[in-house]
Amino acid sequence: MMRPTVRAMIGTLALIAATAALPLIGSSRAFADGVVIGGKPVGVKDSPWVVALASKERFGSGRSGQFCGGAVVSRKAVVTAAHCLSRQVLGVDRNEVRDLTVVAGRGDLSSSGGSEVGVSRTWVNPDYDEVTNAGDVAVLTLERSLPADSVISLAVAGDSAYRAGTAASVYGWGDTTGSGAYASSLRAAAVHVLDDAVCENAYPGSVDGTYSKAAMVCAGESRGGRDACQGDSGGPLVAQGRLVGLVSWGSGCGEPGMPGVYTRIAAVADLVTRQR
Template sequence: MRMRRRLVRALVRPLALAAAVTALSAGSTASVAADRAVIGGFPVDASQSPWTVALSSRDRFGGTRSGQFCGGAAVGRTTVLTAAHCMDRDVLGGPPERVKDLKVITGRTDLLADRDGQEIAVRSAWVNPAYDGVSNIGDFAVLTLARPLPAGSVIGMAADGDPAYAPGGAATVYGWGDISGAGEYPSDLRAARVRVLPDASCEEAYPGGGADGTYDARSMLCAGEMDGGRDACQGDSGGPLVARGRLIGLVSWGIGCGRAGSPGVYMRVSDIMRTLGWR
C-alpha cells in the first residue's frame, strides 16, 4: 500500500491514520486504536470527565474496544469537537458520511464494558476545509449528533484572553490511547497532568520546513513537559485538554510520546471558536 508522507512520520498525532493503515495492511478487521493516548497518566472514571467521548466505528476498526479510534470533547449536547485528521479518508476508508456506524461513546470508562454508557450516532461531520495535513494547521472537525448527550455532559470553552491559556498553568489531557508509546492500549479512560508551555518552546521544537509539521502560535498551543514524560499518544487524537475547568485544546500532533524536547501540540480552542464564529 502506498502511504502518504504524513502517515510515516514519527508519531505525529495523526495516529488514527497509522492505525487504519496497519489494520488494512494486515487484511484484518481487528480493532486498532487510532491516535494518541496518555503517557505518564492515571486511570479516571468517565463520570469525572463526562464531556470526554470516544469516536467509534466497529465496521472499520472491529468490535474490540468498542471500535474506538479517536477521542472528542462535547461542547454542546449535540455538538462534539474532534481532530480533522480523525475524519480523514485514510482513517475511515472514505468520507465520514459513508461510515454508517460512526458513533460517539459517552459515559463509558472501560471500552470493553459495552453495556455501560451510551452510543450515539453521528448525524453529520463538518471538517475544517482549511485543514492542512502537512503543516497540521486547522486540525479540527465538528460532529453533530443524532440525539442529545445526557445533561451535564458538556464542557465550557475558553475564549481568547482566558487565563486558562497562561504558560506554566496546570492542565489535564484525557483519552484511551497508547500508554507506553509502543502500542500498549488500555481499555479504560486515562488522564495525564501536563503544563501549558510557552509558544516559544513549540516554535523551537517544530520550526517547520520538514515533515514534522509547523507550530502556529495563533491556532495551536503547546503542553507537556520539555524534559519528557507526561503526554498524549496514539489513540488520543481529538481528545480534550482542560485547564481551570474549561476546554483549551484538542489533541492534534507531535513527535513521539513523552519525548524530551518534543511536547504535544493541541488545537487552540479559542481559535476554533473564532473560526466558527462562536462566542
C-alpha cells in the same frame, strides 16, 4: 523511528481490524510509567465531556471500535480533530463510514456502559492544513442529545488558561507506552501549558508540521514523560475547567524536548459555535 505526526489510530489496514486493534504505522520509545503517557486512570463520571469516536466496521469490536477522542461542547455536538475524519485515519472517505459513533459515559471501552450515539452530520474545518496541521478541528452533530452536565465550556481569546505554567490535563484511551499498547479504560495525564517558544523551537517547520501560536497550544513537561500518544487524537486538553485544546500532533510520545501540540480552541471557538 518517529511515529506519525497525527495522534489517531490509522485505518488503512481496516481489513484486519475485525480481529485485532490496528498497529501503529510507526512508533518510538516513550519515556513513560503510566498511561495516556505518564498518566493514570480517571472516572468518566468526573469527566463526562470526554467521549470516544468509534467505528466497529473500520476498527473492530474490541475497545468499542475506538480510534479517536472528542469533547462534548453542546448537548448534540462533539468537537474533535479534523485529521480524525481523514482518509488516512479511516481508510475510506468519511461519508463511507456507515457506523460512525460517539461513545459517551463509558470509561471502560471493553464494557457496555454509557451510550453509543450515532452521528447525523460531520463538519470538517475547510481551512485545515494537512502540511502545517493548523486548523485541526471538526464537529460531529449527534442524532440525539446527551445530558446537559456532559457539556464543557470553550476557552476564548485572552483566556487565562493559556498562560505558560498553567496546570492542565489531557484525556484519552490511546497508546500507553508508545509501542502500541492501547488502553481500554479512560486515562488522564497531568501536564502544563508551555510557552509558545518551546514548541516554536521544537517544531520550526518540517515534515512533522509547523508550530503556530495563533492556531496551536503547546503542552507537556520539559523533561518529557507525560503526553498524548497514538489513539488520543481529538481528545480534550482541559485547564481551569475549560476546553483549551484538542490533541493534534507531535513527534514521539512523551520525549524530552518534543512536547505535544494541540489545536488552540480559542482560535476556532467561533467556527465550532456556528456548527453546534
